Amino acid sequence: MAAISSLKGMVCAAVTAAVVVGGAAGPLAAAPGPGPVPGSTGSGDSLFPQAGNGGYDAQRYRVVLDYRRDGSISASTRLTARARHPLSSFSLDLEGLRVERVRVDGREATFRRHGHELVITPVRPVRGAFAARVAYHGTPHSHTDPDGSSEGWIATADGATTVNEPVGAMTWFPDNDTPRDKARYTFAVTAPSRRAVVANGILVDRSRHGARTTWTWRQGEPMASYLAMISIGDYRVFRSTMRTVAGRRLPVWSFVERSLGPQRGARHLVPRIVRWEERRFGAYPFDSTGMVAHELSVGYALETQDRPVYPGGPGVGVLVHELAHQWYGDSVTPRDWGDIWLNEGFATYAEWLWTAAHGGDSTRATFRALYRQNGPKSDLWKPAPAALSDPADLFGPAYLRGAMTLQVLRQRVGTDHFFDILRSWARLRRHGGASTHGFIGLSERISGDRLHRMFRRWLYTPARPRGY
Ligand code: TRP
Ligand code: ZN
Numbered sequence: 001m002a003a004i005s006s007l008k009g010m011v012c013a014a015v016t017a018a019v020v021v022g023g024a025a026g027p028l029a030a031a032p033g034p035g036p037v038p039g040s041t042g043s044g045d046s047l048f049p050q051a052g053n054g055g056y057d058a059q060r061y062r063v064v065l066d067y068r069r070d071g072s073i074s075a076s077t078r079l080t081a082r083a084r085h086p087l088s089s090f091s092l093d094l095e096g097l098r099v100e101r102v103r104v105d106g107r108e109a110t111f112r113r114h115g116h117e118l119v120i121t122p123v124r125p126v127r128g129a130f131a132a133r134v135a136y137h138g139t140p141h142s143h144t145d146p147d148g149s150s151e152g153w154i155a156t157a158d159g160a161t162t163v164n165e166p167v168g169a170m171t172w173f174p175d176n177d178t179p180r181d182k183a184r185y186t187f188a189v190t191a192p193s194r195r196a197v198v199a200n201g202i203l204v205d206r207s208r209h210g211a212r213t214t215w216t217w218r219q220g221e222p223m224a225s226y227l228a229m230i231s232i233g234d235y236r237v238f239r240s241t242m243r244t245v246a247g248r249r250l251p252v253w254s255f256v257e258r259s260l261g262p263q264r265g266a267r268h269l270v271p272r273i274v275r276w277e278e279r280r281f282g283a284y285p286f287d288s289t290g291m292v293a294h295e296l297s298v299g300y301a302l303e304t305q306d307r308p309v310y311p312g313g314p315g316v317g318v319l320v321h322e323l324a325h326q327w328y329g330d331s332v333t334p335r336d337w338g339d340i341w342l343n344e345g346f347a348t349y350a351e352w353l354w355t356a357a358h359g360g361d362s363t364r365a366t367f368r369a370l371y372r373q374n375g376p377k378s379d380l381w382k383p384a385p386a387a388l389s390d391p392a393d394l395f396g397p398a399y400l401r402g403a404m405t406l407q408v409l410r411q412r413v414g415t416d417h418f419f420d421i422l423r424s425w426a427r428l429r430r431h432g433g434a435s436t437h438g439f440i441g442l443s444e445r446i447s448g449d450r451l452h453r454m455f456r457r458w459l460y461t462p463a464r465p466r467g468y
Pocket of ligand 2: 344
């Protein structure tokens with residue numbers, strides 16, 4: 001469908017151009033058919049327009065990576081994808097590292113690199129389904145965000161961990177680095193046998209060949225590349241199973257850096273929190289869970305799919321937050337970084353809900369305290385959470401003002417409608433993409449109220465909404 005409609009678009013554009021230039025409209029049949037064109041080297045995202053690429057849909061990645069003790073890697077990534085229209089060339093995102101060769105559908109392809117763009121020209125244009133394999137090696141480096149934080153490949157004393165949000169995936173594998181193109185993943189990582197390797201999903205194989213061991217993990221549900229995670233370290237590995245609220249058996253894999261102790265408290269909270277969140281947000285969207293706790297210099301936790309990464313031993317608040325992201329962010333993923341409040345506002349609100357359910361302030365009291373403590377001049381009100389224009393603000397207003405927006409929605413539509421909206425959002429957009437616009441529409445449909453004005457004041461206006 002997508003391919004047909006974009007072809008139509010191109011034919012129309014060609015006809016329109018002919019009208020303007022020639023002054024006379026030729027019959028449709030005479031318009032030249034669209035030939036293969038290069039795929040664009042950007043996604044058009046409002047905050048990270050150069051990350052991600054156009055012209056194709058990624059279906060599956062297979063990342064085969066050999067990690068050496070000196071911190072270098074030798075790797076290959078195989079991408080299977082579907083071209084949206086015939087492509088004479090297309091690009092992937094890859095920062096640093098040395099590319100050895102690229103094959104497209106088994107045949108050697110030429111490639112160029114500028115900046116983080118890896119532009120691939122196959123011998124013949126690709127149409128429909130195709131596969132690209134990139135072989136590469138080198139020492140990966142982290143990427144520095146506009147806000148100064150580090151992401152992507154993070155080297156540690158005992159190995160490395162990847163935390164990719166928003167555009168760090170390109171530091172260790174070539175990808176379509178945008179949340180609008182989710183795909184399925186396999187990671188086959190080889191490391192010294194005395195290290196453990198964790199990634200997203202299910203461990204499907206572990207084979208030892210002497211001093212080195214290959215761990216193969218599979219993520220069978222769609223995943224945005226910013227949620228892809230591998231970690232190599234001196235881990236204690238804990239394997240158990242839990243029951244979801246619906247009675248489904250869920251494997252729990254937790255990897256805890258040896259120096260942190262067994263983290264019993266935090267590990268045992270994971271199943272409890274997952275079930276508690278299921279009762280509020282609906283069925284847990286994935287096939288496994290757990291945690292990765294590792295001394296990490298980055299200073300933030302990340303909701304890597306199935307199995308969040310925590311820098312050190314996590315407290316209950318951050319566990320609740322990262323696990324809530326499994327519904328809001330990981331399963332239901334904003335298509336544009338400008339809609340990140342759909343992640344952070346929801347995960348922060350989950351923390352408020354947990355506090356309220358465990359003897360702390362009600363969500364209404366948390367809202368009121370924030371509202372009172374932050375007068376009209378406070379930084380809390382600028383910029384507005386869904387009107388970001390500076391990528392350095394990615395991890396800012398989305399959290400508190402995003403959560404406040406949800407509390408305002410709840411007070412407006414009532415608690416029953418509110419939880420119906422949260423659950424429906426998770427169910428209807430499961431494993432998909434989302435936008436603020438879509439959330440407003442759903443809220444209006446479920447509540448039967450007109451909510452545009454309220455959302456405009458809370459999400460789009462850089463000022464403290466009056467009257468609360
Ligand atoms: N998304 C993460 C969370 O809230 C936070 C995060 C990721 C972050 N990268 C960051 C925060 C960089 C600050 C800077 O769970
Ligand atoms: Zn978060």
